[in-house]
Amino acid sequence: MRKILIPTDFSENAFNAIKFAIDLFKYEISEFYIMHAYQDEIYESEDLIDESDVKKVTETVSNSSKTSLERTLKTIKTISPNPKHTYNIISANNMLIDEMDAIVDDKNIDVIIMGTKGKTNDKKITFGSHTLQVIKYVQCPVLAIPENYKYTQPKHILFPTNYLIPYKRRELKLLCEMASTYRAVVDVLYISVSDKLSLRQKDNQKFIKEELHKTTLNFKIANSKHIINSIYQHIKENDINMLVMVNTRHSFLENMIYQSTIDEFGLNLDIPFLALQNIKRY
CATH class of the missing domain: 3.40.50.620 (HUPs)
Known part of the structure; x- marks a missing residue:
């Protein structure tokens, strides 16, 4: 069974990478792990003013993450009801690289598939900072999908x-x-x-x-x-x-x-x- 990890920030580019992965492995029995690591979002929140706000903001961000993952999963199953594919969603109060490392080891992931840019990446840069960090530091093959790339069979x-x-x-x-x-x-x-x-x-x-x-x-x-x-x-x-x-x-x-x-x-x-x-x- 092929095991695929896909990080998402719920951007169009991230969902495009999910669609690519589903198409690429449509003939294989595959298990997909769709993950969202949200620790950065907690500390970047405008509602976080002092330490007393951390618990409240964490709960809000966590709930939003889980809701968005459920919505993403529902969309995936609607556009691709492939009986060969199973899906898991992971919402984690962790840093992206640390969480991906942990999942790669725990689930014995074969390949990470992700978009080259997220919500905030500079339009002038081909590879976003998250993609390069994952390629540098996560010990697993990484397949990076360009922004707006339409799936084409690799010939x-x-x-x-x-x-x-x-x-x-x-x-x-x-x-x-x-x-x-x-x-x-x-x-x-x-x-x-x-x-x-x-x-x-x-x-x-x-x-x-x-x-x-x-x-x-x-x-x-x-x-x-x-x-x-x-x-x-x-x-x-x-x-x-x-x-x-x-x-x-x-x-x-x-x-x-x-x-x-x-x-x-x-x-x-x-x-x-x-x-x-x-x-x-x-």
Whole structure:
């Protein structure tokens, strides 16, 4: 059974991510956890003036959270009465990252799906701060859905890699099953000024080949030192409709997240983005 965690702030963008998740896994027996972490809302409330107000404001925000989750669940079941899907709602007086971490561990979540922006994110920024925090700190694959993205079956997936890290079997299995369900083609793109691979790189390439055996793989090379430009160019020239990268030490994504600005990292992405974490989980 596929286990999917979806955080929501009840924005249109958040519900769009829920709809995407439902469509993406419509053929799989799946359990969805729709969660709202509201601790920030308590302390940002205009009704909170001193400590004596905390209990009252907490109760109000908590009730609103539960009501909104119930309403969201009702809407989901109306638009997608899929017998393969079951749903759980979680309302938590906690910080978003802490609550997601706890749920990932407790429920053994396979993938987090979320919108790239919430209610308050800057329209000029491709990835909102919450999305980047989740990608950085929550130990689970994250599929980020762009604002206003209309669901499209993932038919052509781009997977840039430097082959320097041994990938984790569980995470590649997730990618393999998502891709094979829709008979997607996966372009494995090596971006380097040299087209030669070391023995370690060849071993890692072989592992990718073995783990993605159910899919059609195209191993490609971009002779360049400009990673972001090469990825963006490949997306535009090859009608890519999902980007997959790995967030770990010595990876392309680590360099982009920690050394680039958010705008540069965003790549002007208007397609779903799957960030694997390369963490050994069972």
